[in-house]
Amino acid sequence: RKEVEQDPGPFNVPEGATVAFNCTYSNSASQSFFWYRQDCRKEPKLLMSVYSSGNEDGRFTAQLNRASQYISLLIRDSKLSDSATYLCVVNMGGPNFNKFYFGSGTKLNVKP
Amino acid sequence: EAEVAQSPRYKITEKSQAVAFWCDPISGHATLYWYRQILGQGPELLVQFQDESVVDDSQLPKDRFSAERLKGVDSTLKIQPAELGDSAMYLCASSLKGHEQFFGPGTRLTVL
Numbered sequence: 695r696k697e698v699e700q701d702p703g704p705f706n707v708p709e710g711a712t713v714a715f716n717c718t719y720s721n722s723a724s725q726s727f728f729w730y731r732q733d734c735r736k737e738p739k740l741l742m743s744v745y746s747s748g749n750e751d752g753r754f755t756a757q758l759n760r761a762s763q764y765i766s767l768l769i770r771d772s773k774l775s776d777s778a779t780y781l782c783v784v785n786m787g788g789p790n791f792n793k794f795y796f797g798s799g800t801k802l803n804v805k806p
Numbered sequence: 807e808a809e810v811a812q813s814p815r816y817k818i819t820e821k822s823q824a825v826a827f828w829c830d831p832i833s834g835h836a837t838l839y840w841y842r843q844i845l846g847q848g849p850e851l852l853v854q855f856q857d858e859s860v861v862d863d864s865q866l867p868k869d870r871f872s873a874e875r876l877k878g879v880d881s882t883l884k885i886q887p888a889e890l891g892d893s894a895m896y897l898c899a900s901s902l903k904g905h906e907q908f909f910g911p912g913t914r915l916t917v918l
Contacts, residue, residue, distance in 0.1 A: 698848075728906055737897055737909040738849070781848055790903055791861065792837060796848035 695720060698784050700797035707804055711772045715800045717782030718764045725789065727758055729767050730781040732799065738781055741767075772804045808832040810910035812898050818916045824886035827913045831880070831900030839907060840873055840883050841897040849897055855881060856903075888917045 697720045707713050719727075727744035742749065744756040744765050755768040765784075769776055779799040787793035811830040819825050831838050836857050841849035852871065854862040858878040866873065870889070875881040885892055893916050901907035 702846075725904075726906075735895075735914070737912050740906055740908065743906060787904075791856070792854075792901060792904065792907070793862065794839075794851070794907065796850075798846070798848045 696797075697721065697786065697795040698782055698797040700782050700800050702798055702800060704801040704803050707772055707802070709772060709774060709804055709806055711804075712768065712770045713772055713802065714766055714768045715780055715782075715802075716764050716766050717784075717797050717800075718762075719782075719784040719786075719795070720763070721784070721786045722760070722763060724763075724784045724786045726785040727756075727765050728783040728785075729754075729756055729765075730783055732779045732781055734779075741780070769802075772802075774804050774806065777802055777804045810898055810900050810908055812910035812913055814913055815911060816914050816916075818918065819888050820918050821890055822887040824884065825888050825915065826885075827883045827896050827898075827915075829881045829883070829898030829910060831898070832908060835900035835902055835908075836878070837901045837903060837907075838875060838881050839899040839901075840881070841899065843895045843897055843912075845895075852883070885915075888915075890917050893917045 729741040730738040731741045732738040748757045753770045757766045781799045782797040838855045840852045843849040853873045855875045873883045895912045897912045898910045899907040
């Protein structure tokens, strides 16, 4: 079993739709959680950190469920520019060192 | 805005040749990571440095790959000899201890 698992998609949605991605992780002691966005043939860019209380940044909302060991990303009012691959990243290191594990990514296609 | 620098951006080489990639992390970031990413997959950690010390190289193919960060700042990743299966994107990232990582633009390697 992989440490971090994501549905590879692709998710094909029309503009304006709401779409949600989930990601599960294996280590219940994981310290921190992130969503990265990666455009084709580019580097991953940090989209948002995921906090225990959940957090929102504009149209994007991230949630953490420690009991079930998953994190989610919700995108409201999808834009064409949201088309990308979304990577779930989990830090399974300790408070003073990092050990990041990546999911394989979920591909999102937003269509006109 | 501080960025991770990498060079070259693209490299084409023939199998059995030697190649080297360079990375300059964000100033003050003690942790430096080298990843390999194959199309359609998430990044896979090759080696992680804390200052000048290697803290994780468990996935580095040590018969042909080497990495160094002599002064704890910039780093070089070398492959010798290159094989066809090494064709991939090589990403460098850096972070503060316990914090999220930031990626450079990557080096796209093609081995012919």
